[in-house]
Amino acid sequence: MTLKQLRKMLDKKEISAVELTKQYLTKINKTNNKLNCYITICTDSAVNEAKKAQSAIDRGKADAFTGLPVSVKDNICTEGIKTTCASRMLENFVPPYDATVIEKLKKSNAVILGKTNMDEFAMGGSSQTSYFGGVKNPYDISHVAGGSSGGAAASVAAGLCAAALGSDTGGSIRQPASFCGVTGLKPTYGAVSRWGLIAFASSLDQIGIIAKSAEDTGYMLNGIYGFDENDATSSKNAKGNYMKLVGTNINNLTIGIPKEFFGDGLNNEVKTAVMTAIEYYKTLGCKIINVSLPSLEYAVSAYYLISSAEAASNLSRFDGIKYGFRNGLGEDYNELIKLSRSEGFGNEVKRRILLGNYALCSGYYDAYYKNATRIRAKLKNEYTKIFEQCDVILTPTAPAAAYKIGEQENDPVKMYLADIYTVTANIAGLPAISTTCGYNSHGLPVGMSLTGRAFDEETIIAVCDRFERDFVRKEAVI
Numbered sequence: 001m002t003l004k005q006l007r008k009m010l011d012k013k014e015i016s017a018v019e020l021t022k023q024y025l026t027k028i029n030k031t032n033n034k035l036n037c038y039i040t041i042c043t044d045s046a047v048n049e050a051k052k053a054q055s056a057i058d059r060g061k062a063d064a065f066t067g068l069p070v071s072v073k074d075n076i077c078t079e080g081i082k083t084t085c086a087s088r089m090l091e092n093f094v095p096p097y098d099a100t101v102i103e104k105l106k107k108s109n110a111v112i113l114g115k116t117n118m119d120e121f122a123m124g125g126s127s128q129t130s131y132f133g134g135v136k137n138p139y140d141i142s143h144v145a146g147g148s149s150g151g152a153a154a155s156v157a158a159g160l161c162a163a164a165l166g167s168d169t170g171g172s173i174r175q176p177a178s179f180c181g182v183t184g185l186k187p188t189y190g191a192v193s194r195w196g197l198i199a200f201a202s203s204l205d206q207i208g209i210i211a212k213s214a215e216d217t218g219y220m221l222n223g224i225y226g227f228d229e230n231d232a233t234s235s236k237n238a239k240g241n242y243m244k245l246v247g248t249n250i251n252n253l254t255i256g257i258p259k260e261f262f263g264d265g266l267n268n269e270v271k272t273a274v275m276t277a278i279e280y281y282k283t284l285g286c287k288i289i290n291v292s293l294p295s296l297e298y299a300v301s302a303y304y305l306i307s308s309a310e311a312a313s314n315l316s317r318f319d320g321i322k323y324g325f326r327n328g329l330g331e332d333y334n335e336l337i338k339l340s341r342s343e344g345f346g347n348e349v350k351r352r353i354l355l356g357n358y359a360l361c362s363g364y365y366d367a368y369y370k371n372a373t374r375i376r377a378k379l380k381n382e383y384t385k386i387f388e389q390c391d392v393i394l395t396p397t398a399p400a401a402a403y404k405i406g407e408q409e410n411d412p413v414k415m416y417l418a419d420i421y422t423v424t425a426n427i428a429g430l431p432a433i434s435t436t437c438g439y440n441s442h443g444l445p446v447g448m449s450l451t452g453r454a455f456d457e458e459t460i461i462a463v464c465d466r467f468e469r470d471f472v473r474k475e476a477v478i
């Protein structure tokens with residue numbers, strides 16, 4: 001059920017928050033070994049939170065999230081609850097504080113069911129690089145759930161929570177949402193506080209939402225957005241009221257179709273599904289125009305240079321001394337760091353650290369990092385021009401649907417290239433939402449994305465919601 005439906009049931013007392021939480025926990029305990037979407041299941045604390053929520057409801061003090069059961073990606077800090085980033089490095093890390101988004105949900109008496117599995121340190125697109133084993137796709141467990149918020153997307157798709165918090169640095173909310181047939185929203189950079197999100201690439205990272213509907217993503221964003229003095233990059237421009245255009249007439253909007261997103265490398269079944277969605281908007285009366293993002297061809301390179309450079313710097317704090325995994329058997333200080341990092345990090349994380357440090361070396365800095373920042377500026381300009389002509393942009397979310405586990409993970413370049421349609425929103429800091437627009441011949445979901453102007457989440461949410469009202473989703477059977 002959606003957050004909206006559950007809110008009604010709780011308010012009408014058709015079910016108590018405790019019963020609801022217990023139902024979800026029972027289902028999680030039954031299904032999680034098949035999907036591996038939770039790293040930590042918060043059985044006791046969830047029931048306690050549900051009791052508190054029910055007492056608030058009984059006192060007539062319920063607000064937006066009271067009693068609603070949600071999951072949280074395991075790179076978002078939760079006080080007293082392990083936050084591992086799916087890494088051996090943080091296997092036993094228990095944060096002494098809550099991320100701002102968690103504080104907000106708790107204030108509203110939400111129920112946190114558990115911490116979801118992901119690619120290690122959110123680096124990846126398959127959720128197979130987790131130290132705790134890979135996540136499986138609820139539509140077919142021989143396929144990946146996408147990543148890095150694969151556990152979050154699978155938990156929503158399989159009905160193991162009502163909605164999920166994830167993070168998106170280059171597509172990690174939208175791509176797994178599209179692989180698992182649910183809705184994923186990456187808000188504008190700065191709209192939601194990153195305080196308490198374990199950093200991967202700080203200029204690209206954004207906390208966002210995976211839910212059963214576009215409307216639910218708006219509902220949840222209303223609860224977590226806003227300026228935070230603990231996050232120097234959080235913004236005062238986020239306006240809230242993200243559901244205000246839901247259900248209004250969107251027929252007079254202009255939708256831009258960037259031709260570069262429909263070229264070589266796009267799977268035919270995905271292309272057909274996205275084209276059908278474009279036709280749908282045409283029948284509503286929306287104006288469809290062709291637009292162009294010429295620098296798309298450099299986007300993946302720029303993204304991997306910038307994100308790896310920032311990752312190399314952010315992850316230097318994990319030295320086996322301040323916190324995290326330690327191998328203290330070495331002879332001296334340097335060896336302690338070396339052994340701890342060698343054993344604490346997995347291969348993909350090491351690859352990014354090497355790439356990032358290499359790109360930042362004095363001799364290479366201009367050739368790599370500086371050029372990447374130039375591409376970034378160019379992409380931003382190109383988006384600004386596009387949004388002079390249209391209100392939203394419609395594209396595929398990923399070049400293909402979920403692939404078989406083991407099929408691509410050994411080819412990092414192929415994996416990186418598959419991020420082509422999602423990374424530009426992060427590079428330019430724009431909001432984007434992915435929803436299911438079809439199924440391939442194997443029955444796996446196919447996603448499309450809507451990207452909007454900065455701080456204009458309400459438009460993409462409304463445009464996405466309009467499509468979802470007329471599109472029949474197939475539930476995952478698990």
Ligand code: GLN
Pocket residue numbers: 122123124125147148167168169170171172173200307419
């Ligand atoms: N797949 C991308 C990467 O591997 C995106 C990750 C993310 O958004 N966290 O970097």
